[in-house]
Amino acid sequence: MKAATELRLAILGAGGLGKGMMQRVEQTPGFKTVALVDSTGYVWDEDGVDCAALLPLKSLNSYPNAIGSHQAILDLFTVHADDIDVVFVALPNLPVDFIPSIAEQLAEKTTFKGVIVDALKRSRAVELMLALHDVLAQNHILYITGAGATPGFLSTVAAVAAQSFVSVDHIDIRFGVGIANWEAYRATIREDFIHLPGFDADRVAAMSDADIEAELNQRNGLIELVNMEHADDIMLERAGICRRDQVTVGGLVDTRNAAKPIQTTVTITGKTVAGQTASHVLTLDNATTMVDNVCGPALGFLRQGVELHHTQALSGVLTSVDLMPKGHVTTSTAPNRQTVSA
């Protein structure tokens, strides 16, 4: 058993990302996973859940000590809100207001007063979260949205690296993801499909797993994503780094190989004091997976959030980029990127 000063973490979602976080926490001092939730129920253990036993399960209701529920999050927090310090939201976000509605429930219907991070992707979802600032602030919750890899890790590095430039021309995030078996990341893959030509959230929600499988077969397991609606854009704009239309996010996902089809890069291009155009590039190692680059940074943002929450009584909704050095771009009149309806 770990030390009593550990942050007690609830993981909302028990898919690839939620289970990945549970594994990550096993290796990370300072945290213990006390709750894991999925659509069938929740598991609670104040001494830390049994990671090895939970990892192989397809759904939590097959676990001996699970509490079955169709409103598992609300039930968990109704009983245990005061025994949870921090929350990682690893839920599929279909429709786009699903996670914002969860956050609102936690604030209004439970006594939870801790720190929450999410790995939300779509700009519209992050905008809905930001609109909840007052509700969460009034209830003394600090919520850091867009705190995964993209947005999150990659957009925060972009915000720092952009400081070199007098003005930013373009921030381009291009990610490679390799997963051996798409079924381990069903929600993530469904989220990716929303960004493909001809798909939207409604259509993807109506597709069966067999339908997804068939689409993947047509693509040899590869999903190429171009000009995605990722919240890196509005987060960087909000922090004054550049206009949202200067941010592009795309990637290549191989759903049949754990090896990444391309390296993940962030390219920050801007003007120097001398007037030259220059680009800084962050390149991630192919050996790092979604779990490393989403869950690791999410824990880092949680640590920082706890410090801000405890020592400075900060609450409300921030994005991960809000925690970085700000830029000087004040325009917020740039055209909204194509927004997927929920």
Added chain:
Amino acid sequence: MKAATELRLAILGAGGLGKGMMQRVEQTPGFKTVALVDSTGYVWDEDGVDCAALLPLKSLNSYPNAIGSHQAILDLFTVHADDIDVVFVALPNLPVDFIPSIAEQLAEKTTFKGVIVDALKRSRAVELMLALHDVLAQNHILYITGAGATPGFLSTVAAVAAQSFVSVDHIDIRFGVGIANWEAYRATIREDFIHLPGFDADRVAAMSDADIEAELNQRNGLIELVNMEHADDIMLERAGICRRDQVTVGGLVDTRNAAKPIQTTVTITGKTVAGQTASHVLTLDNATTMVDNVCGPALGFLRQGVELHHTQALSGVLTSVDLMPKGHVTTSTAPNRQTVSA
């Protein structure tokens, strides 16, 4: 003239870095340079100093409106402390307690209540700054130390990128610097010499410019720096990212060519959840200079500092890395790196 809501910046030091900051500010909304200081005096203009007129000057006392003084910083702040919002310290730091002593003076002998950033390099200097936390906090000054390139920009990116890893093995910062004429960056080059085998702060302080020139001639203008005492180490340790002895800083400085002899890189190596060793790499564009990568980030840290100072009443001494997501490494018993005596 710029808008009245601009932050009024005093630049302490009028060498390459100080003048570079003045140029950068000319191109950056949100700031105006109201004061420039060197060892001979200071220039003050509440509407913004005349950058074009000041750039060619070898020392400020040749400027018509300069106030000559041998304690120019204290004189400036005695008269104008309440008309200065933010300060960039671009002074040579010989001996190692020079900049800390300036900060202490500003706190104790003037009414300044704003935000200060520096581009300090040596670990010992940053440690001395951190020891001033209470004095600066009591006087409502927020001081962000190590807020240039290394430490600063590069160490903060390292702190974010390190979040991917369960544990960090090594953070290596390797910089390339190209300057056409070493005399434009005399203080920076002297600081670099301290890190060369056979040199220390006392010896470098005793050297004339001709002595430096002779040493540079012996090296064909190149200074190769290995395992430098750079404060990136203690800053990353303090933030829990890794132990200080896991951080290495080195570089190659060409004092005869504006083109960089090597690209600047930050390599963050650690273990993934799966137990693999992996490295993320940030590569800076060769077209970005010391002015871009020091002064730009320094302004970003100032913006963030002003926000923390104004909205959360934060004061005292922080490092730039303290503003980033924290790590989980709690050891502070790692051996101190070789410390140059002041």
